[in-house]
Amino acid sequence: MPAGLNLENRDYARILAETSDLMEIAGEDSFRIRSYRNGAAAIEGYPERIDEILGDPTRSITSIPGIGKGLAAILAEIRATGSCSQRERLLERYPPTALEFLRIQGLGPKTIALLFEHFHMQTMSDLEKLCREQKIRELPRMGAKTEEKILRSVEQYKLRSGRFLLTFGERIASELMDFLKDVEGITSIIPAGSLRRGKETIGDLDLLITGPGAAAALDRAAQFPRIDQVLGRGVNKLSVKIGREGLQVDIRALAAESHGAAMQYFTGSKEHNVAVRIRAVRLGYKLSEYGLFRNEDDSRVAGETEQGVYEALGLAWVPPEMRENCGELEAAEQHAIPPLVRLEDMRGDLHMHTTETDGRASLEEMAEAARAHGYEYIAITDHSKAIAMSFGLNEERVEAFAARVRALNESAHLGIHVFSGIECDILRDGTLDLAWDALAQLDFVIGSVHSHMNLEAAEMTDRLLRALECPHLRLLGHPTGRLLLNRDPYPFDFDRVVAEAVKRGVMLEINSSPERLDLSGNLARTAKAKGARFCIDTDAHHPNHLRNMRYGVLTARRGWLESGDVANTLSLAEFKKQIARV
Ligand code: DGT
Ligand code: CA
Ligand code: CA
Ligand code: ZN
Numbered sequence: 001m002p003a004g005l006n007l008e009n010r011d012y013a014r015i016l017a018e019t020s021d022l023m024e025i026a027g028e029d030s031f032r033i034r035s036y037r038n039g040a041a042a043i044e045g046y047p048e049r050i051d052e053i054l055g056d057p058t059r060s061i062t063s064i065p066g067i068g069k070g071l072a073a074i075l076a077e078i079r080a081t082g083s084c085s086q087r088e089r090l091l092e093r094y095p096p097t098a099l100e101f102l103r104i105q106g107l108g109p110k111t112i113a114l115l116f117e118h119f120h121m122q123t124m125s126d127l128e129k130l131c132r133e134q135k136i137r138e139l140p141r142m143g144a145k146t147e148e149k150i151l152r153s154v155e156q157y158k159l160r161s162g163r164f165l166l167t168f169g170e171r172i173a174s175e176l177m178d179f180l181k182d183v184e185g186i187t188s189i190i191p192a193g194s195l196r197r198g199k200e201t202i203g204d205l206d207l208l209i210t211g212p213g214a215a216a217a218l219d220r221a222a223q224f225p226r227i228d229q230v231l232g233r234g235v236n237k238l239s240v241k242i243g244r245e246g247l248q249v250d251i252r253a254l255a256a257e258s259h260g261a262a263m264q265y266f267t268g269s270k271e272h273n274v275a276v277r278i279r280a281v282r283l284g285y286k287l288s289e290y291g292l293f294r295n296e297d298d299s300r301v302a303g304e305t306e307q308g309v310y311e312a313l314g315l316a317w318v319p320p321e322m323r324e325n326c327g328e329l330e331a332a333e334q335h336a337i338p339p340l341v342r343l344e345d346m347r348g349d350l351h352m353h354t355t356e357t358d359g360r361a362s363l364e365e366m367a368e369a370a371r372a373h374g375y376e377y378i379a380i381t382d383h384s385k386a387i388a389m390s391f392g393l394n395e396e397r398v399e400a401f402a403a404r405v406r407a408l409n410e411s412a413h414l415g416i417h418v419f420s421g422i423e424c425d426i427l428r429d430g431t432l433d434l435a436w437d438a439l440a441q442l443d444f445v446i447g448s449v450h451s452h453m454n455l456e457a458a459e460m461t462d463r464l465l466r467a468l469e470c471p472h473l474r475l476l477g478h479p480t481g482r483l484l485l486n487r488d489p490y491p492f493d494f495d496r497v498v499a500e501a502v503k504r505g506v507m508l509e510i511n512s513s514p515e516r517l518d519l520s521g522n523l524a525r526t527a528k529a530k531g532a533r534f535c536i537d538t539d540a541h542h543p544n545h546l547r548n549m550r551y552g553v554l555t556a557r558r559g560w561l562e563s564g565d566v567a568n569t570l571s572l573a574e575f576k577k578q579i580a581r582v
């Protein structure tokens with residue numbers, strides 16, 4: 001087998017999904033379109049790397065359900081070229097922006113086909129113009145509302161385009177660090193910028209290298225195989241663009257004496273730095289990425305460590321996640337930085353799926369993985385019946401599941417306490433997908449919205465408030481429904497819903513899935529101020545996903561949460577009390 005491009009499952013899935021969308025724009029056979037879509041879904045969630053299976057002559061990719069002979073050939077083509085002939089052919093037929101239009105919410109393949117046909121739309125600004133000139137409403141089933149919605153989505157698209165998931169940045173950072181590990185004379189390589197602040201998406205990657213070998217490391221970094229383009233090279237700086245994805249990486253070589261000042265400067269945020277610099281000036285100093293200097297004689301006051309820089313300014317060290325100029329300097333001045341929740345504080349994970357629905361491992365396998373993480377307890381929370389595609393649980397299966405978990409806990413052979421739970425769908429009208437009697441059998445009920453996310457804010461608010469009326473509900477799952485770089489939060493009256501959740505003792509989730517991170521840090525902080533309590537969960541569909549807990553913790557830290565705000569930092573006995581029925 002020839003070497004492939006080393007693509008991730010996500011890349012394969014994306015290329016298949018894009019092809020199916022293009023086929024739909026072209027009005028091709030719906031059966032074939034569906035087979036591409038099903039293939040994309042099967043690959044996205046597949047626990048093994050598709051790339052490896054394709055590269056292994058002793059194995060056949062068609063053993064994956066949903067992948068037939070036809071798709072197998074296409075996947076081999078993708079592995080070798082990063083695309084497939086079907087996709088390329090369609091991309092030639094339509095403007096190169098076709099794939100971008102597909103990323104606009106409210107604009108499906110069928111509408112795009114109409115816009116191409118009737119208005120010869122080519123660019124994003126063509127689309128905006130069509131909306132502003134009220135042309136879209138001339139098409140069947142389109143109205144003024146559609147135009148407004150498309151305009152809003154284009155606005156959002158412009159804001160997020162060019163950003164990347166935190167996990168992608170981390171992956172590139174660690175590959176680069178690995179590539180540089182044999183260069184001599186390096187004392188540290190640290191990612192700074194938004195990545196160090198734990199922001200959920202990053203614009204570019206900032207890598208800081210310290211030590212006598214730092215300049216040599218820049219030469220080596222320029223050889224990194226994933227580099228597509230060198231954007232600039234200075235004595236102490238290298239800027240490159242990575243691969244197909246187009247992520248920019250800024251790498252800087254630092255002198256040991258200014259390591260701390262550079263860390264502080266390049267970690268940002270810009271707003272935080274501006275505030276710190278104003279303070280420095282007020283105290284008679286100059287602060288730059290090279291150090292903190294006394295104004296009168298340019299003598300160096302600090303710079304070697306970050307701690308030293310903050311200290312010289314009369315400030316406590318500020319955790320990077322808090323550096324957004326949202327009150328952290330006032331706290332640092334009073335030496336009142338809250339002790340933020342840490343990954344080590346987590347004692348359980350309360351949102352995960354198994355093969356009962358759309359998870360990839362059994363209850364026993366998930367329990368074993370959680371035990372290996374050092375957890376004391378987990379909740380198994382499969383989907384409810386509204387998610388028919390994933391074979392969600394009905395009342396009967398809920399009852400059997402609750403009994404099975406009781407027996408497992410009595411036998412104690414899992415070595416970890418399992419709570420019987422469910423991720424129960426919140427239906428369009430706000431009722432829960434399962435009868436209250438059935439929910440009463442379970443230890444831990446999560447309520448989540450998975451459908452009808454395009455309701456008006458008032459209707460969505462009522463829907464959530466109604467869901468909160470269920471006395472068995474313990475947690476509101478991924479409360480805003482956002483998918484990073486993909487789907488915005490659905491609108492609702494956040495304050496009202498939080499107030500009601502607090503009143504009813506329902507906790508709010510911080511979902512650690514790198515595509516969600518929902519609640520965001522900001523909303524978590526707002527909710528905390530209103531008295532909310534939280535669970536940080538992974539929503540794992542595979543044992544490997546349990547590792548995502550760190551992203552949820554980062555997000556919680558960005559929301560200034562302490563361990564006392566997060567229920568799954570409690571011991572098993574305390575957590576049982578927290579969720580006990582009153
Ligand atoms: P990103 O890349 O958009 O996710 O956000 P950052 O925060 O990583 O921003 P980036 O990469 O432009 O710059 C990295 C850090 O360098 C930034 O957080 C603070 C610092 N920095 C960059 N430009 C300026 C500036 O004009 N003034 C100040 N004070 N700091 C800056
Ligand atoms: Ca950056
Ligand atoms: Ca940068
Ligand atoms: Zn969910």
